[in-house]
Amino acid sequence: MPDNKVLVLAICGATCSGKTSTANELNKLLPNSKVFNQDDYFFDVNDSRHVWIPELNHINFDVVGSLDMDRMTNDIKEHTASQLSRIHVPEDISACDQVVCLPNKKYENLYKIKASGCHIVIVEGFCILNYKPLADLCDLKYYLTLNYEECFKRRMKRVYEPPDCPGYFEKCAWPEHLKQASEVKQTVQNVKYFNEDTVNIVDKILSDIVDII
Template sequence: MAPRVVIAGISGATCSGKTTLAKHLARIIPASLLLFQDDFAPPAEQIPVDPTHGWQDWDDAKGAILWDKQRETLRHVRETGKVPDEHFSHDAFNEQYLGPVPISDKVQQTWRRKFEELLERQEGDKPTIVIAEGFLMLVDPQSVREFDVRLFMREDHAVLKRRREERHGYHTAEGALWRDPPEYWDLCVWPAYLRAHAPLFLSGDVERGAFDPSAIDGVQLLETKELGMEEMVVRACEAIYEAVDSGRGRERWAAP
């Protein structure tokens, strides 16, 4: 009998706070697993080169992720409750350049206690809770079908641009440091983000619109300009808790 697994997918633009939220959740939820979409990026030498600008394009959905590898990993986690033995995460290479975004001890302890009690009440084997985060985590239908909880963090263009430009760069799987070339945000990152996510929003309005339920159902939109990190942690905890407690997961969503 396959183990019970609950997978929460967290997405949003680069620098929207996805990784910070995911790590807070991992600290709160006992024995949870973390999956970083960056670990499914191709080797640096396979990243496509933009024919117009001559730089490597790490952000276009077509070439930024090894989609088959991501899908196979999610299926393996669903079937076994574990990441594949050969899976390697290079997240430790990347510093939190903007510094930690703390939440109160009270919120952290309250929700950890809630999850401990919830998991203790479960009959048989305790479910494994998986937190999968990434800037393209909701654009691939095959991956999204695995998500029992679907969260999307939306932040203003100007804030995201400032945060991205304040970063020193990103470490690749090989340990090298990628730094954005001049104008990379305006000519590559932001257009790729809008292009990848437009099919998911009504009228293609990624910046202000609502999700189109015929394209993707069940997404909770977290407006980061209105919510602090602590409130987003609480809302994410509520959504994951409800999925575990009710036993209703991905099968309730109509699309994809």
């Protein structure tokens, strides 16, 4: 268990891979938790720091430079620091033996996490592990991948603001994902990967939290 009794999870990966759904489900299950969504940190569309794609006449929103990553990292650091004086870990959590009465492993893990008093910070986004200052804050790291066909199918069902222009997925979203995934594999250690065939992702993450606390 980290000394500060705050655990930071990174949920990173491809567009439409289930990052937000996974983060929100964990947040719902864990009352003592907070989610930071990377989408809340995009620069305004008129910001000069955006990368413009001339052939598409469109902003490339799928690069690290499209986001205020310094602000996001600082917000997470400030939130983590604010929790340190609030965390109360029971002196005796042997009551966890009571989990035998709970219906399955998920609820056993939830009980143990709650009993630990640990505050869980959940950070989700497509490139959070590609920004070293933020990746270094994370105790558990997850990367959700998809094959091209499944990713394209899911992306076509989503509506963005501003909306994707024709060719955006093929020329920006997918190539940038491949670059980012390759970079994470080469530079970030201790990342656990899930794909479209992985089942019970939330249960696996809960088990990992219990292991570390």
